[in-house]
Amino acid sequence: MKIDRAALRRPCTAELLPKCAELIEELKTLNDAAFVARLATISDWHTGFGKTELARWADVLDKCDAVLERAAQSRTPGSHQLMVDSPDAAPLRSATIVVLKFTALLFENTFTRSMYSSADRLLALLDAGNIEVVTEVLRLFYVMSKRSRFLSQQLSESDQKRLTGRLSSIAESWGGRFRNLTLSDCCTPGVKLGSVLPISYQSKEGTKLIESVEV
Structure with missing residues (x-):
């Protein structure tokens, strides 16, 4: 959701370097397509940006949230498929990835992040x-846990349980306990599930293979 300005507890007092202020103002004025394109050019944190409160980036984060909101919506009412997974949503997927990478950069190079x-x-x-x-x-959650106590202090108890459940599901063996598929295997087009109980035998006459069966 968008940042609640009324919930910001105190004004920003850390120094805001000129280059950082210029970037914030530039990003605030761009339309959606130009905004994502500009974020995509920021792969490293320039030393001229310095380090300041995350609240300085509130307007930029609201624009990021709008992208994430579209991506996380159900494709149709009651559907488990998200908009980001729609066959025609390649631009939205790209925008979502760009926003996630930039947000990770912000968490690494700002402080007082409780307002996210x-x-x-x-x-x-x-x-x-x-x-x-x-x-x-996952990378963004990792940065959050490494750089702050956001996950333990700002997520509600129900959201913490939800996150733990999702991480457990991702980490476990996919395709059943006997198949040992990874998550990346399951996301590969045309993935083939192996037999639950693979049994094979061979009959040979000398070195010539006569039959090989697997069920």
Whole structure:
């Protein structure tokens, strides 16, 4: 959800360097397509940006939230498929990945991050079928846990349980306990499930193979 300005407890007092202020103002004025395109050019944190409160980026984060909101919506009412997984949603997938990467950069290079309000979108996107989207969400959660106590202090108890459940599901063996498929295997087009109880035998005359059967 968008950031609740009334919930910001105190004004920002840390120094805001000129280059950082210029970038924030630039991003605030761009339309959706230009906004994502500009974020895609920011792969490293320029030393001229410095480090300041995350609240300085509130307007930018609201624009990021709008992208995540579209991505995390159900494709149709009652459907488990998300908009980001729609066959014609390649631009939305790309935009979502760009936003997730940029948000991770912000968490690494800001402080006072308690005002971040898009965790509900991130939890929803863990159900995405696209492995790149899921990977970037996991990476962002990792940065959050490494750089702050956001997950333990700002997520509600129900959201913490939801996150734990999703992480457990992703980490477990896929395709059943006997098949030992990874998540990436399951996301590969045309994945073939192996036999639950593979049994094979061979009959030979000398070195010539006569028959090989697997059930």
